[in-house]
Amino acid sequence: MLEIFNKWYRRYLFEEESVLLLVILTISVVLLMTIGDILTPVLAAIVLAYLMQGVASQLQRHGVPEVLGVAVAYILFVGGFFGFTLGLLPLVWRQLMSLASESPRMLELARHFLGVLPEKYPELVTQQQLSAVLNAAQVELAGLGQAIVTRSLASIPGFLTVMVYMILIPLLVFFFLKDREQIMGWLGGFLPSERPLLRRIWGEMNVQFANYARGKVLEMIIVGLVTYTAFAWLGLNYAALLGVLVGLSVIIPYIGAALVTVPVVMVAFFQWGVGSEFYAVFAVYLVIQALDGNVLVPLLFSEAVNLHPVAIIMAVLFFGGIWGLWGVFFAIPLATLIKAIINAWPTQMVMAGNSEPEMQI
Numbered sequence: 001m002l003e004i005f006n007k008w009y010r011r012y013l014f015e016e017e018s019v020l021l022l023v024i025l026t027i028s029v030v031l032l033m034t035i036g037d038i039l040t041p042v043l044a045a046i047v048l049a050y051l052m053q054g055v056a057s058q059l060q061r062h063g064v065p066e067v068l069g070v071a072v073a074y075i076l077f078v079g080g081f082f083g084f085t086l087g088l089l090p091l092v093w094r095q096l097m098s099l100a101s102e103s104p105r106m107l108e109l110a111r112h113f114l115g116v117l118p119e120k121y122p123e124l125v126t127q128q129q130l131s132a133v134l135n136a137a138q139v140e141l142a143g144l145g146q147a148i149v150t151r152s153l154a155s156i157p158g159f160l161t162v163m164v165y166m167i168l169i170p171l172l173v174f175f176f177l178k179d180r181e182q183i184m185g186w187l188g189g190f191l192p193s194e195r196p197l198l199r200r201i202w203g204e205m206n207v208q209f210a211n212y213a214r215g216k217v218l219e220m221i222i223v224g225l226v227t228y229t230a231f232a233w234l235g236l237n238y239a240a241l242l243g244v245l246v247g248l249s250v251i252i253p254y255i256g257a258a259l260v261t262v263p264v265v266m267v268a269f270f271q272w273g274v275g276s277e278f279y280a281v282f283a284v285y286l287v288i289q290a291l292d293g294n295v296l297v298p299l300l301f302s303e304a305v306n307l308h309p310v311a312i313i314m315a316v317l318f319f320g321g322i323w324g325l326w327g328v329f330f331a332i333p334l335a336t337l338i339k340a341i342i343n344a345w346p347t348q349m350v351m352a353g354n355s356e357p358e359m360q361i
Contacts (some may be wrong), residue, residue: 020191020198021198021201021341025341029322032322032323032327033322041164041165041168041169041172042172044169045168045169045172045173045176046172046176047213048077048081048169048173049172049173049176049177049180050209050210050213051213051214051217052073052074052076052077052173052177053073053177053180054210054214055069055072055073055076056069056070056072056073056177057069059072059073070177070178073177074173074174074177077170077173078170081166081169081170082166085162085166088240088244091240092240092241092244095238095240095241096241098238099238099241099267105270106266106270107134109270110134110270111134114130114134118130201337201341205333205336205337209333212332212333212336213330213333215300216250216251216300216329218300219250219292219296219297219300220247220248220250220251221247222296223246223247223250223288223292223296224243224244224246224247224248225243225247226288227242227243227246227247227285227288228240228242228243228244229243230284230288231243231281231284234277234280234281234284235277236267236268236271236281237267237271238267242260242263242264242267245260245263245264246260246264246285246288248260250292251328251329252316252328255313255316257289261285264281264282264285265282268281268282311335312331312332312335314335315331315332315334315335316328316331316332318331319331319334319335
């Protein structure tokens with residue numbers, strides 16, 4: 001057993017940089033799993049600063065001075081950040097509470113609509129089964145409504161946390177943008193002066209992260225705004241709430257679009273029933289999804305992420321489980337990072353009867 005471990009160690013960890021990379025990855029995973037919630041504002045600020053640094057870099061490429069480019073990027077961030085937290089979030093919360101208060105009426109409509117199923121299809125659905133399903137749904141909706149009301153009544157601690165985040169995150173983003181070179185230099189001081197493996201992996205992943213994160217944020221904003229505008233124009237209730245849900249659904253490939261279809265169809269059905277308005281909303285929603293997948297995504301993502309769909313789903317489940325929403329958002333680039341590390345990891349092949357090892361990188 002010891003000999004097997006020794007061969008594995010000599011094959012994969014024969015370089016100092018390989019051991020250092022393994023330690024960095026282990027520490028990162030442990031931190032995310034243990035104190036990831038505590039570090040949420042810092043991690044959010046790092047991601048937002050990284051996104052806005054891309055805006056500043058684009059301005060600099062067009063001849064804007066570095067200081068002015070960073071200032072413009074930060075002003076854009078502050079405007080979008082406070083517009084989202086002070087404008088959109090309260091509207092979405094009000095619509096969510098309104099939807100919770102209206103859920104008993106929706107459940108009663110569903111009871112009348114589904115009540116004919118046992119008569120038409122007695123071999124498939126019985127009255128007892130239908131009653132059991134509707135009663136379970138009523139209990140769940142009652143619990144959800146009570147949870148929303150309780151959260152709204154006991155919202156002072158949550159409100160204070162939001163206030164702290166609203167002050168802390170913009171402040172951290174400002175310093176991450178302003179002192180980016182100093183911070184990167186300080187972190188680099190803990191690494192070896194010669195680190196070709198880390199530089200190679202970082203160079204590859206910097207392109208992947210930039211392309212994915214900035215493209216995904218733009219996709220969320222565009223899809224959410226278009227959905228809200230279309231639903232509001234059609235007169236659909238809870239257009240802001242549904243627009244946010246559809247925008248967030250693009251984070252999860254393959255699954256998000258399927259899941260968010262359920263609330264869109266249910267709200268349209270309970271508002272109008274099966275009629276022309278219902279079909280119009282459903283058609284518009286399908287058009288938005290089709291344009292997103294076939295037009296918007298190819299335009300925004302210049303670099304294709306070469307991952308198998310099974311690998312993407314597994315990455316979403318794993319990183320979402322250990323890091324929540326941030327893990328779901330960065331599941332694909334993190335999976336790409338793991339793939340890049342595996343491909344770039346130096347290995348030493350010890351050939352039998354040959355004293356000279358052959359290194360493969």
